[in-house]
Amino acid sequence: MPTVAPQRSRKAQIDRTATAMFRARGFAATSMRELATELGLEAGSLYSHIKSKEEILHRVCFGLAEDFFAGFAAATAQGSAPIATQLRQAIEAHVRVLTRDSAASAVFLHEWRHLSEPARTEFLALRDRYEVAFRALIQRGMAQGELHAPDAVFAALTLLASLNWLPAWYRPDGKLTPDEIAHRLAEQLLSGLRRTEEPV
């Protein structure tokens, strides 16, 4: 049962299909033979295009990491803007990456553990850097009195947690557009972070 195959490079098709299957069944439970069948191929044929199964996972995980960093950098480009604004833009950028390819996002969030060393450690370092960036933004907001939270570490963790649950329930054909989702999420999360009843 091959799915419809648009005129994309074979390698990109493989990545795309594999990502969907990794998301649905998990990396370890997805066999190269199943992946090949889904593409209308034999298993061996895959290796004319890729080097290994893990190579696909590697590309997905590190590719998305790049996207997240790029989004955050753009959102916080003008450091003179109010922290709440930068944070809102960072949230929206994060949601945009998550919704643009929710399958890849789910793989990024859950399947990285199947990377072998040293890729696994590298990946975790990247993820940590990203988390720290969010935390630092919140801390700066707290220092300037724009944000309030009992604990910046907590705030950053719960914030990212709320966002990262999105791929679990987001459907591209749902009622809300990604931008609307991003806006609502930012609104709800910030209304818990922003100092109450003060004009920003």
Add this chain to the structure above:
Amino acid sequence: MPTVAPQRSRKAQIDRTATAMFRARGFAATSMRELATELGLEAGSLYSHIKSKEEILHRVCFGLAEDFFAGFAAATAQGSAPIATQLRQAIEAHVRVLTRDSAASAVFLHEWRHLSEPARTEFLALRDRYEVAFRALIQRGMAQGELHAPDAVFAALTLLASLNWLPAWYRPDGKLTPDEIAHRLAEQLLSGLRRTEEPV
């Protein structure tokens, strides 16, 4: 390399060790031979105590589901209490289950997909019921003016998302006790939900 084995029934030991490995490597990537080695056994010996690999996963997933429902029921037992109080107690109960056994919780949250039918569908129905219960509580709070949120569905999703990220970073030997964590989480989440500046 057998771990220290307290005087617990062999079956419970197997469940416990398997849960830790399922959490660390994922269900599909954990082999019965590795599990046996971790317990100081040969692979075949496991089957004197269990029927199958999936049976372990089934017990973990459905056992924890029971715990979550019991906690929620207890938290909302006195329906006359303010909704905010009930919600806070439900959050604390949820966190208590998550922290009591964070390995089992992580398996519950991420490895259920490896249940085969019909268990998988049953599990998802349970999970959905739980989510609906939270949502209903929030909706009642909104109807009574105790809570405010742009969207009850969103609120329930982000709330549970924030909580369910806990097993990813919680360490039993950390600085904060489970109760302190529960309290802080509830505080931060409710301060985003509670109508601002009104005494409850």
Add this chain to the structure above:
DNA sequence: TATACTTCCTAACGCTCGTTAGCAAAAAAA
């Protein structure tokens, strides 16, 4: 035309998987 590249095939490699059968020793119960 000849040459190279892309794409896919068949067949097989060594290995690991979950699980079972049959047996044996130790521990508990009678």
Add this chain to the structure above:
DNA sequence: TTTTTTTGCTAACGAGCGTTAGGAAGTATA
């Protein structure tokens, strides 16, 4: 003591795994 239960072993089963080698078409380039 005898009997039963618990616990564990060895050896093997059929199946599936990721991957490779070597070849053969089709397509683009020269």
